Amino acid sequence: MPGRSDSTGYQKARELTVFYGLLTLAYMGAIYHFSSLPGSRISLPAPDYVMHALEYLGLGGLLGITIRSAGRMRDSLQNPPGIKSNARGSSFRVCVSLPVSIGFAYALSDEFHQFFVPGRNASISDLAADLFGIVLAQIFLKLSYDFRPHGQM
Secondary structure, three states, X not given: OOOOOOHHHHHHHHHHHHHHHHHHHHHHHHHHHHHHOOHHHOOOOOOHHXXXXXXXXXXXXXXXXXXXXXXXXXXXXXXXXXXXXXXXXXXXXXXXXXXXHHHHHHHHHHHXXXXXXXXXXXXHHHHHXXXXXXXXXXXXXXXXHXXXXXXXX
């Protein structure tokens, strides 16, 4: 492909993006499955809001890693004019806003889905806990990427 600066870098980033993307979709499928269980069949080891935050911490982390991997794939081609990248190759705004937006949209759809499951209900507090987990994951990812030596994933 013209403009590709490092074919092996592109290939590795592409493979990682596909892997993390599939892992993220599988995680979303697991969330959907557990959300489909009637409320009477669920016993939680911690309060509901803690479980929601932890569940969406995982989703937020996977979304963030997948999007950062896709950014490295894009950057291994050639940066489009006008796109400023950070030290890790992908725009900070995209690496944070996109996972939060996608994760929040999924959390919103999950709460809507639970509205129709017997023994379950849709709740603003659950949605807030989901959003907290997603944002916390982005903070952890940002910190972990800031403390890695340049060039490491």
